[in-house]
Amino acid sequence: MAGARDLDVPSLVAETREGSPRAVARLISLVEDAHPALRAVMAALAPDSGRAHVVGLTGAPGVGKSTTTNALVAAYRARGERVGVLAVDPSSPFSGGALLGDRVRMSEHAADPGVFIRSMASRGHLGGLSWATPQALRVLDAAGCDVVLLETVGVGQSEVEVAGTADTTVVLVAPGMGDGIQAAKAGILEVADVLVVNKADREGAARTSRDLRHVVEMADRPDGRWRPPVVRTVATSGEGAADLLEAVEAHRRHLGQAGLRERRLRRAAHEVEALALEALRSRVGDVGGRDRLGALAAEVVDGRTDSWSAADRLVDAVRG
Amino acid sequence: MAGARDLDVPSLVAETREGSPRAVARLISLVEDAHPALRAVMAALAPDSGRAHVVGLTGAPGVGKSTTTNALVAAYRARGERVGVLAVDPSSPFSGGALLGDRVRMSEHAADPGVFIRSMASRGHLGGLSWATPQALRVLDAAGCDVVLLETVGVGQSEVEVAGTADTTVVLVAPGMGDGIQAAKAGILEVADVLVVNKADREGAARTSRDLRHVVEMADRPDGRWRPPVVRTVATSGEGAADLLEAVEAHRRHLGQAGLRERRLRRAAHEVEALALEALRSRVGDVGGRDRLGALAAEVVDGRTDSWSAADRLVDAVRG
Numbered sequence: 001m002a003g004a005r006d007l008d009v010p011s012l013v014a015e016t017r018e019g020s021p022r023a024v025a026r027l028i029s030l031v032e033d034a035h036p037a038l039r040a041v042m043a044a045l046a047p048d049s050g051r052a053h054v055v056g057l058t059g060a061p062g063v064g065k066s067t068t069t070n071a072l073v074a075a076y077r078a079r080g081e082r083v084g085v086l087a088v089d090p091s092s093p094f095s096g097g098a099l100l101g102d103r104v105r106m107s108e109h110a111a112d113p114g115v116f117i118r119s120m121a122s123r124g125h126l127g128g129l130s131w132a133t134p135q136a137l138r139v140l141d142a143a144g145c146d147v148v149l150l151e152t153v154g155v156g157q158s159e160v161e162v163a164g165t166a167d168t169t170v171v172l173v174a175p176g177m178g179d180g181i182q183a184a185k186a187g188i189l190e191v192a193d194v195l196v197v198n199k200a201d202r203e204g205a206a207r208t209s210r211d212l213r214h215v216v217e218m219a220d221r222p223d224g225r226w227r228p229p230v231v232r233t234v235a236t237s238g239e240g241a242a243d244l245l246e247a248v249e250a251h252r253r254h255l256g257q258a259g260l261r262e263r264r265l266r267r268a269a270h271e272v273e274a275l276a277l278e279a280l281r282s283r284v285g286d287v288g289g290r291d292r293l294g295a296l297a298a299e300v301v302d303g304r305t306d307s308w309s310a311a312d313r314l315v316d317a318v319r320g
Numbered sequence: 321m322a323g324a325r326d327l328d329v330p331s332l333v334a335e336t337r338e339g340s341p342r343a344v345a346r347l348i349s350l351v352e353d354a355h356p357a358l359r360a361v362m363a364a365l366a367p368d369s370g371r372a373h374v375v376g377l378t379g380a381p382g383v384g385k386s387t388t389t390n391a392l393v394a395a396y397r398a399r400g401e402r403v404g405v406l407a408v409d410p411s412s413p414f415s416g417g418a419l420l421g422d423r424v425r426m427s428e429h430a431a432d433p434g435v436f437i438r439s440m441a442s443r444g445h446l447g448g449l450s451w452a453t454p455q456a457l458r459v460l461d462a463a464g465c466d467v468v469l470l471e472t473v474g475v476g477q478s479e480v481e482v483a484g485t486a487d488t489t490v491v492l493v494a495p496g497m498g499d500g501i502q503a504a505k506a507g508i509l510e511v512a513d514v515l516v517v518n519k520a521d522r523e524g525a526a527r528t529s530r531d532l533r534h535v536v537e538m539a540d541r542p543d544g545r546w547r548p549p550v551v552r553t554v555a556t557s558g559e560g561a562a563d564l565l566e567a568v569e570a571h572r573r574h575l576g577q578a579g580l581r582e583r584r585l586r587r588a589a590h591e592v593e594a595l596a597l598e599a600l601r602s603r604v605g606d607v608g609g610r611d612r613l614g615a616l617a618a619e620v621v622d623g624r625t626d627s628w629s630a631a632d633r634l635v636d637a638v639r640g
Contacts (some may be wrong), residue, residue, distance in 0.1 A: 134627070
């Protein structure tokens with residue numbers, strides 16, 4: 001077993017390809033920690049990816065993403081498919097800690113060797129999610145998953161972007177969580193390939209479905225031909241999970257090879273750009289470091305310079 | 321009246337200083353559009369800022385931010401203070417359009433010359449908010465506002481960050497919008513200087529207040545001395561608005577000059593860093609442009625390279 005100092009990258013990569021849950025867990029931890037060995041890991045995994053279909057599940061807190069993911073895992077397992085679950089938990093901007101309690105509910109699949117379940121915290125600033133998520137997906141892909149369910153709390157543009165880089169994006173709402181306009185405001189409907197009204201046994205479910213269908217009909221979508229279906233589920237009982245799986249598969253067929261490639265190019269472009277910006281940002285921190293930025297901020301606060309001129313000086317320092 | 325081609329920056333700045341609503345509106349539009357004249361505007365306004373107390377109001381969609389802002393405007397107006405309202409609306413990642421319908425509710429103050437109300441869309445990607453918001457605040461500050469209410473939909477880390485750069489941050493929740501844990505998950509409680517349970521006439525308000533107090537007591541706060549008070553409001557009737565104003569003022573007194581300066585340094589540092597990264601990002605687009613990123617993404621998708629190596633090549637191009 002490799003320690004932090006003498007990571008045996010080739011062995012970990014080989015074990016991941018053989019589907020070792022321990023190796024998968026280890027590699028995803030490296031992604032989460034932005035470990036220096038990650039470059040070597042990703043270089044080794046580069047040729048492996050592109051098999052798994054990535055299904056993003058997103059929605060506001062409380063809509064039942066974990067239980068829906070759980071129900072969908074069961075549905076895919078019933079078809080004999082190998083399933084990965086990657087739950088991206090937003091962490092507090094200050095504490096850096098993630099609240100992973102929800103994952104306990106996934107425990108019914110924890111002992112199933114055909115299911116990989118990993119949580120990942122979105123530590124640090126926003127850009128982290130953009131590059132870490134595709135890299136964690138690549139690990140699960142290399143481990144032989146047929147499908148990876150990517151669960152994010154879809155409350156901000158960043159989380160929406162993460163979910164939107166999936167091959168198929170499922171947006172969940174629940175009755176009484178706010179009407180269609182509120183959902184539209186959050187910008188999550190436009191990334192939806194499949195819409196789910198979960199807790200469909202609750203009052204107001206029919207109205208919420210109707211509202212969503214209305215919003216879908218009104219919306220201008222980049223891909224004009226696909227109209228996101230609205231599926232009703234009661235994830236706690238598994239009701240509607242088969243319909244949801246069928247809706248995901250229908251979207252996958254609709255995408256075809258060309259559509260899938262287009263999405264994956266977009267995901268890779270996001271990833272590369274985020275890594276490049278991250279490198280540039282850390283360079284902003286290097287040259288004279290935080291001190292320089294702090295000094296420039298003081299000049300702005302004191303009215304001795306404006307923020308644009310201050311930014312120019314920071315950029316010059318990075319390029320020099 | 322200056323057209324887009326022959327903007328008379330000195331006149332617009334002078335009129336803004338005299339409190340012309342037209343000039344304020346014009347300058348904030350320049351901020352929103354990232355207009356080339358913005359550099360000159362901010363250079364001219366650099367010495368003006370730092371008078372207005374900036375109060376961030378944030379919370380999930382549906383908690384009643386607009387009505388609370390409205391009630392708070394009335395409370396400040398009753399004290400004879402000049403009030404600015406800056407509502408930052410998240411826009412869809414695809415359409416670029418903002419849904420500003422809520423602002424209609426602010427119309428009772430629309431004719432009051434002591435109140436400036438502006439909405440700003442968070443166009444384009446996330447970084448935009450980080451630099452545009454402080455610049456719009458600077459405009460309202462220069463126009464002579466004693467207090468500026470910065471209203472954002474606090475659903476993602478980016479919006480939370482925007483609200484968190486205020487001098488005093490008010491986080492709103494409503495009964496039945498999810499329990500304390502859900503709010504903690506969204507990371508918004510940790511930026512709160514004042515907590516508001518709005519719609520306090522609804523069932524569950526007492527429980528929500530109790531939950532919030534509990535979370536506040538549990539939380540590790542960077543500033544250990546200040547414990548955010550929990551204020552109950554019914555914004556639609558104005559009930560509790562005076563208590564909210566008093567809580568904001570108490571926090572302001574607690575901050576003092578040193579605390580205020582610390583917050584403003586942080587805000588300016590965010591702004592300068594965001595502008596610098598924006599400049600670097602646009603340079604990523606310049607050198608060979610989107611085509612280069614697209615080609616690198618294709619190499620990643622095809623497994624011919626890994627994302628870290630691709631990012632290195634992008635960074636080298638930017639620095640070259």
